[in-house]
Structures are given as C-alpha cells and as structure tokens.
Amino acid sequence: MPKKSAYDDVTAFAPATVANVAIGFDILGHTVEAVGDRVRIKRIEAPEVRICSITGVAGELPVEPERNTAGRAVQAMHQALKLPYGFELSIDKGIPLSSGMGGSAASAVAAVVAANALLAEPLTRLQLLQYAIQGEIIASGAVHVDNIAPSLFGGLVLTVGIDHPRVKQIPVPKSVRCVLVHPHMQLATREARAILKAHVTRSDFVWQTANLAGFISGCYSNDLDMIRESFDDVVIEPQRQSMIPGFGEVKQAAMAAGALGCSISGAGPTIFAWAETHRTVAVQAGMVAAFRAHGLDSDAWISVIENDGARIVNP
C-alpha cells in the first residue's frame, strides 16, 4: 500500500490539448499551454472519492464522482491502490465544455497527478495514464488517449495502443505556435464520432498516411515546408466540417494569413492553426473575424506547443 506524502492538499494543472492534429486521428495530440484545468485534492479520512466543488467555465458537469471524468479517474486509482483514506476534489475548469479542447482529459489528468502527489511512492506517468483513461471513457464513450497523453506528458505526443500504450514525444520546430479559436457553441464528442464512416477508401488511406509521415518527418527535421504541405486531413475533416458553421471560411482566413495549416481541434467546434510566431496575430484575427461573419463570437489563444505537461502548482 502506498504511503502518505508530507502534504494533505495538492493542486495540479493540466493543459488543454488539440487532439488529432489534422492528420493523426486518435493517435496524435498536442498541448496548448495557455489554458487548462486545475484540480485540488485534499486527503480525507473516509476511504472514498468525493467532489466538493466545480468552478470556472463549469456548465453542467456532474458532481457524482463516477459520472465525472476527474472523479472517475481518481476512483479508478483509489480502487486499484486499495487506499484506506479518501480524496476530496475541487475542480476549476479553465477549458470550455464540449469545445474540442480536451477538457475532460485535462480534468482527469490534473486529478490523477494531484492524487499521485499525495502518495509517497508516486506512480509513473504511464500508470497515471491508465487511470486517466477511465475518466476519459465517461466523457467520450470510447477509449482514446490522444488528449490524455499530451496533457499528461506535454508537447506533441504520439500514443499507440490502449492496454500497453507507447507514448512518444515528437519535437516541434521552435518557431511554431498554435492559434486556437473556440466559437461559442458546443459539440458533443459522441455525436462528432457517430457521424464518422466505418471505412476509409484505400486512396484516402494512402494519402492520409503520406501526410502523416510527412508531418512527423517535418517536425523532426525542422522542415516547415514539409509540415505545411502535409498538414491536410483528407479523412476526418471532410466528414466533420459541416458541423462547424463557417469552418471553410475560418480555415481559409488562417491560410490566407500565412498559417502552416488549420483544422478541427479534436471533435470540434474549436479550430486550431499552426503558424510561425510572426504570423500568429494575423492568423488569429482572421479566424475570429471569419467566425464573427457567421454570427459566432469566440475566444482565442496563441500558445507555445511544447511544455512539461500536467504539473503540481500548489503547494
């Protein structure tokens, strides 16, 4: 049984994430350092997991631990470790609900990172990943780790496999930033998943794999031209884009302002672009204006991509 740490009360931050990153459906994701969720966990005597408050851009999140992504993740960890004491969670949401910015993953990740800090024998990040997945399943109805893994590890992250996941951090060219624009509407991940076709044509398969390989190769070799030319999702984006009013115009505005690429963040409706530092302000302005022309206000962030992932912020 794990021992207690010196602390009884820890707060962790986990960043928002862009899943899929255009060409890596269900396998790639990257952090957006500028925004995230915080979870404070207190040790309590009763051997159970409770949620005492949800603040921030919380909307209508369930407070029953087994229905809440952070609660469920810590429950899974608590059960597996057979702890004789319990945890009380306070969740502070910085990531809008159903925005496609990995909010459910960030809450689950911040929760397990905070809970782990209360143990004197910390679990590895790969072990924490498994518990966080239990939370994510509640939100999306499917097991996928392309939000959780980057939120936990930081940066651009490839994840392969579920039962024994391999996690690989991929370098991002230093001059590249992410522009994230969240229109004021919601899209449920379950719905965005349900509309996807069960098959991919062999031709689209080859094209998408070429773009994926080019993109990763471009990241490793700091080849912005290759990244720009590979940044094209021919499989998922065409199926989902009609769910986001103005998607075509927003993307066009980003590209016209010099973005390297632009696509849907996770299941949407948030749209992200990659751009060199000196283009980011123009890219963001173009995307926000294009949404506004479709009657949608939005929040927008410009952020570095690489960071250390979820971390303890207090004490």
Add this chain to the structure above:
Amino acid sequence: MPKKSAYDDVTAFAPATVANVAIGFDILGHTVEAVGDRVRIKRIEAPEVRICSITGVAGELPVEPERNTAGRAVQAMHQALKLPYGFELSIDKGIPLSSGMGGSAASAVAAVVAANALLAEPLTRLQLLQYAIQGEIIASGAVHVDNIAPSLFGGLVLTVGIDHPRVKQIPVPKSVRCVLVHPHMQLATREARAILKAHVTRSDFVWQTANLAGFISGCYSNDLDMIRESFDDVVIEPQRQSMIPGFGEVKQAAMAAGALGCSISGAGPTIFAWAETHRTVAVQAGMVAAFRAHGLDSDAWISVIENDGARIVNP
C-alpha cells in the same frame, strides 16, 4: 535544348528497393545496396531510343523501348527534351523479375541517370523522377513511386504526391541492416495489387497510422524498441500473405532470430526483415530454412539500407 556532355557512353547503377516497408504502403521504400540493375547508354545519331541488349537475370523482358521500363523512361525524357540525337541502351539485370525487389524501378532509374549524364545540363533528381515514373507505369499498371524514389535518392525515402512529388529521406539507425530473401517464384505486381480491397476499416486505419508514425519517429530518434513495436502492417500484409507459400513460417523464423520486424517486400514474393547487425546471419538462415521447408529455394542478401542511390559507375 540540353548540350552534349564530354561522354558518349555512360553506365549507371541503381539499387534494388523494398517498397512499403511494412507500414508505408505506396509511400515508403528503402534501398538494398547489395543488389541492383545497370544500364549502359550510348549516344547514337538517330534521334530515337533503342535497346540493344538485356543481360543478367533477364527472363523475358521486352526489347521494344515503349514496352520496356528503362526504354520507356528514357523515351519520355528524350521526347520532353526534344533531343536531335538518340540513345542506345544495354540493360544488365541484377534484380530478379517479378520478385518484389523493385527491378522495374531500378532499370528505369539507372536509365534516366545514365541518360542525364550524357547531357551537359543535368536535370534535377526530381525531374528524373518524373521520367522514371513513366517507365514504372508500364510494369505495375499504376503510378506509384515507392520503388523509384528510394532507388534514385538512396536510403529510406518517403514520397508524397505524383504530379509534384515531395521526397524526404528519413534516417535509419546505424546498427540496422536489411535481410532480403527471394524465393524462386514470381508474383506479378498487377495481380498482387488486384487482390487488395478498396477500403480499409477505420479501426485498421487508426492502427496502421499509429504504427507508421511510431516507425518514423523511431527512425528519427534511434529508438529500436519503438521501431520493433511499430513494425506491423495490419492492412496490406494480411491480404497478400497467402500468395507467398510459407510466409507465416518465414516471418516467424525471422522474429525468433531477433529481427526488429519482417514483412513482404513490395508486392512480394521477396520477404525482408530489419535486424541489428549481429542478428542478421541468424535471421537470414532462419528465413531461408523456412522457405526450404516449403520446397522453395531462395537467394538472400544482407545489406546496409542507407546509400547515395543511383549513380554513374562508368566512366
């Protein structure tokens, strides 16, 4: 119009290639330095392309230039450049026919490289690629460049696009060699292509893209564990393996001897494996023995993967 070079007679060598490399169907290929084709080209007065001899493991290759991959490639180049003189080709085949080792590509590549050396204003490799493609179409019935590009550029090569192909050389860990085993049977690329399904399930698509991304990432970061775990073709190999007697046993023998991975070279029947240097002899022996148990003799090579691609060997 290009000027003549100082030479009237040039011989070029182009290496054999492993297309697909398990997880990069139609987009990845790598050279096998140990074996290849040679094409000697003489300038002749008549403004036409002729083939005067085909030697080596030639089988029944057509000598009409428009039906021969090397002839057709040089014809395409000759026509585009509107040359007032002609070329006479002597083709020396080192690569067995219909073996899945990129023989048609190597002949086309050696031919355009040799012809280019006879011009005083050499074309770029990307331009040569376009002419070599014209030859490859004759052999395979489809436009694909995953044999031509590596044979021309050398090493492990990613190619994206046909009309404006992007070519990217990907580093291969220094300790890795390719074991290539060619059983004495033939498989026509057209047939091996015809049996492929027109669709890929979304689940296989995700799995294959994860493996592709892991493989490329492993190559860039010298991560042999990642290469080993990603070296698994879940889309094409299951559809083609029944065309190769003993495939399962040959692969099993390679893996039991410590290979990083093993799959079909191009459309087969040649099977390739990647292995660390000190494993190669055992891997090769196991693969050859497994084919023999199925009544098939074979030729086998152990080769470095990275090289400079097609080159002039004489004068």
